[in-house]
Amino acid sequence: MPSIVISGDAVLNEYGEVVGEYIVVEDGKIGRVRKGSPPAGALRLGGYLFPAFIDAHTHPASLGLALRGANLRGARSPVEVARRLAGTRGPVAYGRGWDQELFEDPRSLPVRELLDAAVPDRPAVAVRVCGHMATANTLALEIARPWERYPDFVDKERGVLVEDAVYYTLEKVLANIDVEPLVKAAADKLASLGVGGISAMACTRREAEAFASLAGKGALKLRVACYPSPEELEKVEGILGGSDRGGRVALIGVKLFADGSLGARTAKLREDYYDAPGTRGQLLADSSTIAEWARRVSSKGLRLAVHAIGDEALDHVIDGFRRAGSVRGFRVEHVSIAHDDQIDSLAELGVYAVVQPHFRVTDWWIDRRLGPERLRLAYRFASLLRRGVPVALSTDTPVEPPEPWETLSAALGLCSQPSCRAEESLTSREAFTAYTRVAAEASGGPLSLMGRLEQGAVAAIAWSPSNPLEPGWKGPARLVYPGDGLVKGN
Ligand SMILES: [Zn+2]
Incomplete structure (x- = not known):
């Protein structure tokens, strides 16, 4: 792998200190970070270069699903949750993000009947913002039958699931979807x-x-x-x-x-x-x-x-x-x-x-x-x-x-x-x-x-036009070097 030079207005290390103006990447690893003007052939980005963020707790398939499904954040009532679910396409109506504390009546939850009326022809699951609670319609419940595995975590009548019953039901309902x-x-x-x-x-x-x-x-x-x-x-x-x-x-x-x-x-x-x-x-x-x-x-x-x-x-x-x-x-x-x-x-x-x-x-x-x-x-x-x-x-x-x-x-x-x-x-x-x-x-x-940014570290480098250390920083940022070749198209 040839060495690559990426330059910006400033290079920040993981402690937020300005340590130079360009990074030499050798064989996918951090080579040197240098001050001054970069050599010819450098990728000149302006802005700030810094070690890419590491998100130490994520749920990638759920994120992919959420990117595709209905966003239920901010819904003001169970009816609105059902309506947003009905607006999804695909073989399963999936949505995530409702929070009963935001409902006009915080004691009401989305229930099976409501989802059945809004989505009568496909399995439907509406997951609470935390992921530990969900409501399923009758079709989804019939596919998963979560009460057989987790009787304590299922309110069969209302179609309300908690904890393991949520994950289990989703796994069953989404079993044929390509991950x-x-x-x-x-x-x-x-x-x-x-x-x-x-x-x-x-x-x-x-x-x-x-x-x-x-x-x-x-x-x-x-x-x-x-x-x-x-x-x-x-x-x-x-x-x-x-x-x-x-x-x-x-x-x-x-x-x-x-x-x-x-x-x-x-x-x-x-x-x-x-x-x-x-x-x-x-x-x-x-x-x-x-x-x-x-x-x-x-x-x-x-x-x-x-x-x-x-x-x-x-x-x-x-x-x-x-x-x-x-x-x-x-x-x-x-x-x-x-x-x-x-x-x-x-x-x-x-x-x-x-x-x-x-x-x-x-x-x-x-x-x-x-x-x-x-x-x-x-x-x-x-x-x-x-x-x-x-x-x-x-x-x-x-x-x-x-x-x-x-x-x-x-x-x-x-x-x-x-x-x-x-x-x-x-x-x-x-x-x-x-x-x-x-x-x-x-x-x-x-x-x-x-x-x-130590020498020999994996060169996963992010970029932003503004300083991520500035309180109230609003991005944007993107990964410009993922450790083995420049990322194209993002
Ligand atoms: Zn988690």
Whole structure:
């Protein structure tokens, strides 16, 4: 591979420092970063060059689906949800993003009957913004029959599903849909926003196959770290084991759920929900299960990533990790509610907190769930970082928008929702490092050497006409060099 020179008005390293004006890429790796005018033949872009963002928690097939399906964000009533679903084309009416807290009557949910009336001839599924709750129409329910597998997670009469019943129903309903174009659309979208690598959480066999196939054709712009669920581990191992597909996609770890979400009141809290006395959420994996999985994945040389939103779920993760022994490099996803002693335990264990700053914006109702006392425990990015926990930023897209500038703004506290508190916000340099170098390390495997401009690092380079460190930066950004040749056409 010949060396390539890319120049801009400024080159920023992963700490947000201006370190030069052009980058020499040698053999797909960062060679040198230099000041002054670039040699002849350089690709001159103007603007800012910097290590591509790494999104440490994404759901690529769901993002592809969301890009194609109905956007249900901001719907003001269940009727509007049904109407937007009816406007979709294709064999399945799929939509995502409704939030009952935005409905004129927040106690009403989209129900089966309503979807049946709006979409009578195709399976239809309307997923809540958090992904932990959904409504299906009768056709979709008949295909999946989720009550046979997950009777506790299905309200058959109303067609309302939570947790595993949501994923199971989607898997069944979408079984005949080709995943490769969905995953490709998601990867292209992310690259067009300046993202160079992702962790694909709860990565399925079909996603792994699609990534491997795209990588084989040279059509995958991103680098992907796959974290399948325990149920999919062996299948994904069968596809990705043994080869790292030119560093493009690899099996890195296993994703486990310890609890659900605050929106669906399934996040496991130590104390009752403020707006639902007697309810504390659902524990999906206790400390013994977590310890057992931690040992199992360690013995395979993999990492464990555990979803924990509520404080009691986090107790189980910490306890499980302690019992497992060495868990350095393991990850806790979300860490939405954390007490000081829990943060100190995470620091001691040496595990990453993989957080989603934009949750602050979407969970604008969080004070209803937690009440005024517990609000200070929510989204403690600054406390995590300053008490010694490596913090990686991510979007959980399509749960949150995939645009890096949305994530950075929320991390900096440039939002007005109750949890956008200045004392728990990051500086733009902290946020930038957490979204490049630390997110790459937390992703692991072929992504570990991304998100930085050191000599020998993977040359995944992003560009923006304006400075991404500027508070309130609005993009745009795009991936200009994905590690092995210039990206064309984005
Ligand atoms: Zn997720």
